[in-house]
Amino acid sequence: MPLVKAGYVVLDCAEPEKLAVFYKELLEGEQTDATANRVEIQGADGTRLAFRRDMNATPPSWPRPENSLQAHLDFVVEDLDEAERRIVGLGGRPVEAKDAPGPYEERGFSDPAGHSFTLRRTPGTAPKQG
Incomplete structure (x- = not known):
């Protein structure tokens, strides 16, 4: 057993119950x-996240070029369109950003509290036909 094991990715926010x-x-x-x-x-899938109350939390302003991304989450999906509909239905929103370089198709979003995250199409998935 390792001495140190990964715990949780923790996001600060004003309303942890809602973000959870x-x-x-x-x-x-x-x-x-x-x-x-x-x-x-x-x-x-076993991913563990925690949401900590911080009444003064302010989300990063990415993708504005003058500000850093700070940190964000990456999620892997098979169907970007279906996942985007679900995210928007849950209160998230798409983020305007340039196409990411590399072999993966990606889309950027922010959660209801403004934290950035990315959906990446599962590697090796064939493009939609029709």
């Missing part, structure tokens, strides 16, 4: 723990 619902639904997961200032979830 967004990611729980997106990842088809479940809430695993909650306190007054933190909510933890685990996605169906």
Whole structure:
């Protein structure tokens, strides 16, 4: 067993309960723990995220070129269009950004609290026909 194991990716936000619902639904997961200032979830694939209350949290302003991305989440999907519809339905929004260089088709989004994340098409997936 390793000395140190990965725990959670933690996002600061003003309303952790609401943001946890967004990611729980997106990842088809479940809430695993909650306190007054933190909510933890685990996605169906085992991804563990936590949301910590910070009343002064401000999201990064990416993709504006003068500001850094800071940190973001990457999710892998087979159908970008279907995933985008789900994200928007849950309260997320697409982010205007240039096409990413490299072999993967990607789309950028922000969650309801403004944190950036990317959907990447599963490598090796054939393009849609028709």
